[in-house]
Amino acid sequence: MGRFLVGFLSVTIGVLVIASLWRANRSSSAAVYVSPSVELLGSVNPEEKSEVSVTFRLHNATAKPLMITNTLTSCVCTKLDVSSFMVPAGEYSDITMLIETKKLRGHHKISAQVWTDNLEFPYFDLAATGDFAAGDSISPFYVTLPPVTPGEKVYSEFDIPGLQIESVSVDSIFDSLNVTFENTTNDENVATKLIFDGIAPKQIESHTAKFNVSFKGIDSSTGVNVFLTVLNRLKASPSGVNFGLVNRSSEVEQSVQIVDRLSSEFKSVKLESAPDFISLADVGLVDSVAKVKLKFKASSPDEFFKDQLQLSVTLDDGTVESIHLPVQARIISQ
Numbered sequence: 001m002g003r004f005l006v007g008f009l010s011v012t013i014g015v016l017v018i019a020s021l022w023r024a025n026r027s028s029s030a031a032v033y034v035s036p037s038v039e040l041l042g043s044v045n046p047e048e049k050s051e052v053s054v055t056f057r058l059h060n061a062t063a064k065p066l067m068i069t070n071t072l073t074s075c076v077c078t079k080l081d082v083s084s085f086m087v088p089a090g091e092y093s094d095i096t097m098l099i100e101t102k103k104l105r106g107h108h109k110i111s112a113q114v115w116t117d118n119l120e121f122p123y124f125d126l127a128a129t130g131d132f133a134a135g136d137s138i139s140p141f142y143v144t145l146p147p148v149t150p151g152e153k154v155y156s157e158f159d160i161p162g163l164q165i166e167s168v169s170v171d172s173i174f175d176s177l178n179v180t181f182e183n184t185t186n187d188e189n190v191a192t193k194l195i196f197d198g199i200a201p202k203q204i205e206s207h208t209a210k211f212n213v214s215f216k217g218i219d220s221s222t223g224v225n226v227f228l229t230v231l232n233r234l235k236a237s238p239s240g241v242n243f244g245l246v247n248r249s250s251e252v253e254q255s256v257q258i259v260d261r262l263s264s265e266f267k268s269v270k271l272e273s274a275p276d277f278i279s280l281a282d283v284g285l286v287d288s289v290a291k292v293k294l295k296f297k298a299s300s301p302d303e304f305f306k307d308q309l310q311l312s313v314t315l316d317d318g319t320v321e322s323i324h325l326p327v328q329a330r331i332i333s334q
Contacts, residue, residue, distance in 0.1 A: 032121040041130030046101040070115040104132040122242030243329035265316040273310035
């Protein structure tokens with residue numbers, strides 16, 4: 001009887017330990033995630049499809065309900081359709097990205113962000129990439145060059161199948177970007193390669209270059225719009241701050257890391273533009289990295305707070321750069 005009791009207790013304890021480990025492992029693997037995070041559209045003809053859509057699924061694999069608090073898109077040609085802003089535990093919400101294609105030409109990456117009230121997973125990046133071309137059409141071309149930092153080398157090639165350029169007349173373009181073209185013939189196939197080669201300007205802004213192109217065998221010329229974005233020298237990680245759910249009159253802190261893309265050392269960081277209830281709690285400077293801690297006091301009269309902060313950073317070469325951080329919080333009563 002004693003041996004039976006000991007054996008029974010051993011088996012029972014073993015089962016309980018295994019169950020406990022299984023629950024712990026299940027809890028540790030709980031997360032919020034998006035699938036897929038990047039969707040490949042392939043080749044899209046805007047004349048045949050005026051709109052394309054892709055669907056991303058936001059999974060809430062935690063034990064608590066999740067709220068989608070905000071959505072952002074990188075292009076006015078894009079909007080997001082959210083099936084449910086409140087996602088119960090263990091459920092999901094479908095997020096459909098609708099893209100108007102009529103003004104898109106060349107290779108594009110359309111991106112978006114979805115913000116949540118989960119402090120561990122405050123936001124998610126979504127993206128769709130594709131090549132937009134209208135065959136042999138001579139409608140205006142839209143060429144988007146990869147983003148660059150100030151003073152960085154710019155080099156990109158853009159192929160126009162089925163057509164050959166006779167001349168390029170530049171109307172307005174910044175001096176540091178050179179545009180040339182190469183006509184190629186392979187058996188009976190012809191094509192033109194537009195080549196962009198130069199140095200990114202020091203100004204931090206988006207540049208649009210426009211010029212006229214004449215094609216061989218076609219009487220009329222067409223326009224080519226070239227978009228080049230010069231990025232801010234400073235990069236924040238994460239790119240925004242979500243203070244989450246905050247009890248009214250209490251204080252919470254969140255950290256963000258700022259990096260200089262050109263690897264200059266930081267001298268100081270100041271909070272230039274912010275409401276009274278957001279302050280700079282701590283700043284740690286190590287070479288070209290600044291670790292900034294922001295303090296939020298929930299004294300805002302609004303239940304849902306959303307704003308943009310401006311930080312100024314002084315670098316070792318004496319230049320002062322600014323960076324803007326979107327922030328948000330949901331204030332609740334105790």
